[in-house]
Amino acid sequence: MGRNFLGLLQNEDPLYDYLKYDIQPQLTDFCDQPAYLVYSLNGSNAVYLYEEKNTQAKIIGKYFYSEREKNRQTAAEHLEKEYDRLQTVRGFGFDCDPFYVAKPLGKNSDLGELLTVECCEGELLSSVISRAIFEKNNDLLFDRLSLLAYFFAELHNRTALLETSVDFEPVCDYMKRVIRQCSALMTKEETTEFKDFCSFWHDQSEMWEDCQVLVHGDATPENFLFSQDDTLKTFDLERCTYADRIFDIGRIAGELKHFFLMNIGDKFAAEPFIGHFLWEYATHFPDREDTFYAITRRVPFYMGVTLLRIARNFWIDRDYRLRLIKEARKCFQEDNNDSRTII
Numbered sequence: 001m002g003r004n005f006l007g008l009l010q011n012e013d014p015l016y017d018y019l020k021y022d023i024q025p026q027l028t029d030f031c032d033q034p035a036y037l038v039y040s041l042n043g044s045n046a047v048y049l050y051e052e053k054n055t056q057a058k059i060i061g062k063y064f065y066s067e068r069e070k071n072r073q074t075a076a077e078h079l080e081k082e083y084d085r086l087q088t089v090r091g092f093g094f095d096c097d098p099f100y101v102a103k104p105l106g107k108n109s110d111l112g113e114l115l116t117v118e119c120c121e122g123e124l125l126s127s128v129i130s131r132a133i134f135e136k137n138n139d140l141l142f143d144r145l146s147l148l149a150y151f152f153a154e155l156h157n158r159t160a161l162l163e164t165s166v167d168f169e170p171v172c173d174y175m176k177r178v179i180r181q182c183s184a185l186m187t188k189e190e191t192t193e194f195k196d197f198c199s200f201w202h203d204q205s206e207m208w209e210d211c212q213v214l215v216h217g218d219a220t221p222e223n224f225l226f227s228q229d230d231t232l233k234t235f236d237l238e239r240c241t242y243a244d245r246i247f248d249i250g251r252i253a254g255e256l257k258h259f260f261l262m263n264i265g266d267k268f269a270a271e272p273f274i275g276h277f278l279w280e281y282a283t284h285f286p287d288r289e290d291t292f293y294a295i296t297r298r299v300p301f302y303m304g305v306t307l308l309r310i311a312r313n314f315w316i317d318r319d320y321r322l323r324l325i326k327e328a329r330k331c332f333q334e335d336n337n338d339s340r341t342i343i
Contacts, residue, residue, distance in 0.1 A: 002042050005050055009036035013224065015111055019050060019059060023105050023116050024091030042222075046112070049119060058119035060235075065113040073250040075113040078238060083107050083115055085240040089120045089214065090239050092158045094123040098305040099151045102235035106128075129221055129259045148252065151232050152216075153284035156245040159214035164246040166205045172198050181312035185321055192273070194308075195334035201301045210294070219251040246295055248279060248303020257303065257327065259312050262320065267327060298329055304331030 009016055020034050034252045035053040046066035050059045065075035086104040094101040105116040109208075113311070125144065132141035201207060215222070217239030224235040254273045260270035278299065282292035310316070311324035 003039040006038045006040055006048075009038050009050065015061075015114075015192040018106075018108060018111060019116075023059055024052060024055075024057055026105050027059070027118065029056045032330070058091060058121075059177075060117045060119050062115045062117065062228050063112040064115065072113070076109060079109070079113045079115050082236075082240075083237040085237040086117070086235075089159075089237060089240065091154070092155075092214075094155070097231045098147070099154060099233055100233045101237070102233065104202070117235060120225050120235055122231075122233055124222060124224070125224040126206055126221035126259075128226060129256070130263065133260065133263050141273055142276055144319075145273060146280045147226070147230065147232050147279050149226060149280035150284060151234075152219075152245070152248050152252075153281055154247075155216065157284070158212040159242075161212045161242065164212045164242075166208055166212055168202065169246065171243070171247065171302075171305070172202050178305065178308045178312055182308055182321075182325060183320070185311070186323060190325075194329070194332070197304070197329075201332070202280070206294070206297050207244070207301070210244055213245045214243060215243045215245065215247045217241050217243070217247070219248040219255075225321055244298065244302075246298045246302050249278065249295060250299045251306050252277060253299055254303040254310075254331075256305025258324065259308065261323065261327065300331045300334040304328040305329065 009019075011122070016034075016036065017038060020031065024031060024034060024064070031052060031054065034055075037051045037053055039049040039051070041047040041049055041060075044069065048061045050061055051057070052059075062186070063080075064079045065072055069075045069078070083104050086101060089101045090103065102118070102120050103118045105118060108114045125300040128144050129141060132138060175198045176195065177197070179191060183191050216234065217318075218235065218236055223234055223236050227233060254275050256270045256277070257267070260273075261267050278296060279288075279292060282288045282295065285291040305328075307324045307328035311321045311328065313321075
């Protein structure tokens with residue numbers, strides 16, 4: 001994640017005393033005169049890194065009440081949700097190796113609905129994918145995807161609501177929203193076609209049959225880190241919710257397709273890695289082949305939604321956005337039976 005140095009946090013700033021007295025003592029011994037270097041980070045909210053100059057303690061600060069969210073009540077709700085989700089997921093055993101969810105350190109409504117979280121370090125999955133592509137190091141990516149698949153299997157299985165079936169309706173609503181966001185790149189006929197795809201998948205019984213599990217909800221390569229001791233770390237659980245397990249799995253598959261398509265222009269280059277990831281995920285179930293078949297029937301839909309989600313970003317080159325939409329169409333058209341051969 002990129003960061004930009006902004007300067008030194010001033011002692012008279014109310015945040016200074018909050019970090020000094022409430023947050024930093026959770027990470028280091030009490031520091032009498034801390035000096036906090038401030039960096040802005042890329043994120044969906046106003047996200048900053050505070051690094052104490054003497055102890056090198058690092059704290060992530062996420063402000064839910066900002067220029068991007070001016071409704072105070074909504075911001076407060078999002079703060080509470082992410083804080084609770086971080087606590088909840090850690091409570092399922094994701095607070096130690098090999099899977100670690102960042103520890104929430106505090107929340108402060110008076111400071112812009114601020115959430116403070118410990119800073120996790122390691123190599124982002126996005127960096128791993130790019131490095132594997134340009135260094136032609138397939139083993140590196142296969143290895144990391146195996147660990148990621150194991151993490152998702154553990155997350156989903158530990159949190160499964162066995163008596164509660166998936167509600168596919170919210171996902172269909174989300175697809176309709178991203179279709180609208182991409183509509184400037186489509187003809188009216190194409191927009192109608194994608195809406196018809198949504199209706200088709202809505203009516204497929206397998207999209208409703210699995211039990212609900214707790215999903216990460218924002219399974220992008222920017223939200224997973226790999227440390228040198230082979231620990232997988234994750235954070236940013238603002239969108240964590242109960243849904244179909246393929247919400248996470250299909251998102252990663254779609255992101256892999258996007259990375260290879262964007263970097264080398266080959267839409268087939270990601271297939272071995274997607275297949276490996278799905279097969280490794282299925283490894284952690286009693287019947288690997290049945291699980292693989294069940295998840296690959298649903299993956300194309302979630303891959304297609306992921307590609308549309310990326311295509312809606314106006315800062316991406318227009319021709320590439322159109323190519324993503326083309327690939328999304330192929331995902332929605334994919335024959336479910338044929339998807340069993342993706343290994």
